[in-house]
Amino acid sequence: MSAHADDRRWVGDAVATLHREAARSADTHLLHMRFAGFPGIDFYFKDEAAHPSGSLKHRLARSLFLYALCNGRLREGQAVVDASSGSTAISEAWFARLLGLPFTAVMPEGTSPGKIEALRALGAHCVLTPPGECTQARARSIAADGACFLDQFGLAERATDWRGNNNIAESILGQLESEAHPQPAWIVCGAGTGGTSATLGRYLRYRGLQTQLCVAEPADMVFADAWRRRDRDACSRADSVIEGIGRRCVEPSFQFDVVDEVIEVDDAASIAAMLLLEQRLGVRHGGSSGTNLVACLELATRMREAGTEGSIVTLLCDRGERYAGTLYDADWRAARGLDVAPWQQALTDALAAGTLVVPDAAN
Incomplete structure (x- = not known):
């Protein structure tokens, strides 16, 4: 089987995993x-x-992963990164762990310690930015090395199925x-x-x-x-x-x-x-x-x-x-x-x- 076919199989399995999770929660x-x-x-x-991941952002994180998978931007074993004030990152880290993917959260350094602890407990790597530095720009720079940038701020409204589901x-x-x-x-x-x-x-x-x-x-x-x-x-x-x-x-x-x-x-x-x-x-x-x-x-x-x-x-x-x-x-x-x-x-x-x-x- 070709590498392309293997990748499509993994994507299909990942999408099915997210659908099962949605049915449970x-x-x-x-x-x-x-x-x-x-x-x-x-x-x-x-x-x-x-x-399960403790916030409204659970829905968004699932949608962002589905959007990345179905647009061909996320592959088996690929690192994932996003910019967040914390809650979205926690939900994204939860889903990354579900799919067996490494995740990096880029957040302002003033983010609540409780959120940072929750992220690390989920196996996420945390990058904290000083005042004045754009978290999205830092996340994009990390993605330039091959990670999938989920881009919640840019893609939230289009990744979510607003007609229902x-x-x-x-x-x-x-x-x-x-x-x-x-x-x-x-x-x-x-x-x-x-x-x-x-x-x-x-x-x-x-x-x-x-x-x-x-x-x-x-x-x-x-x-x-x-x-x-x-x-x-x-x-x-x-x-x-x-x-x-x-x-x-x-x-x-x-x-x-x-x-x-x-x-x-x-x-x-x-x-x-x-x-x-x-x-x-x-x-x-x-x-x-x-x-x-x-x-x-x-x-x-x-x-x-x-x-x-x-x-x-x-x-x-x-x-x-x-x-x-x-x-x-x-x-x-x-x-x-x-x-x-x-x-x-x-x-x-x-x-x-x-x-x-x-x-x-x-x-």
Whole structure:
């Protein structure tokens, strides 16, 4: 048998392996909550942290590997590399191990230690870049030596099957079919690569639904301003401690026209909401889940004030254990001037009164 035939056989086996994995872990729980201050509004939390690799990025990583395999870019024994803020890399490392491939994660040096530990436990090699160095450029330079560059930031929106195939949008709507409000008023997600918002927004239009899509983003990052001005060249110099969402430059996968609203959230608010989720759910999730919750409460406030009933769906993006030494550490927060107490009170009040009010300390 020729080397080409051997390679095609391995690719076919690899694709079959990914399909079997998808069948085993295709869906995650959709958690339902109601709050006294928002009568007639149902909140749903899609627990993407329940995936085997611990985050929403499990779906994306599988899609990126399938895309590389089916485009002939990934071969048996080939090294794999990608740039990431951590969670995508963990999911990619998980799939690389499943396929028996070496994996390198290129990440900013400020990435949470918990993520680095998780990557090394999966057998990944970690390359940490200093401030100012582009992680994607470093990943491309590594790929120049023969590795397959998965390129989540460039390929996320095209690698994902947005028409269905149990993507996250189809999963959410299927789980809502028997609920009081099966067609949500809003779906809320964060913006990192832009792939999740692209998938959700496209699928809503594909199904002919009136559900609106809101992107929740750390304050002063690029996507909110870029979306409002439809400016793909927009940049930001801001930083956020909320890993995985918020970018300094507009990534290729951002699709402006499928997004209906962008809500910016202060880092302290995101962390306070993250802590509130822990109290309500008994499980820790990451900071971006808190960002999503704050945006949900702002939208719910608008709905209540307009006398509108319905449902709001958002995502629990990754496991909170990855941030035990950062976002969940009070001393770490204090060293960075992040006072979450005013926001904790504001969020608790919002659940009871139905109105999210920005605390004076945040103005």
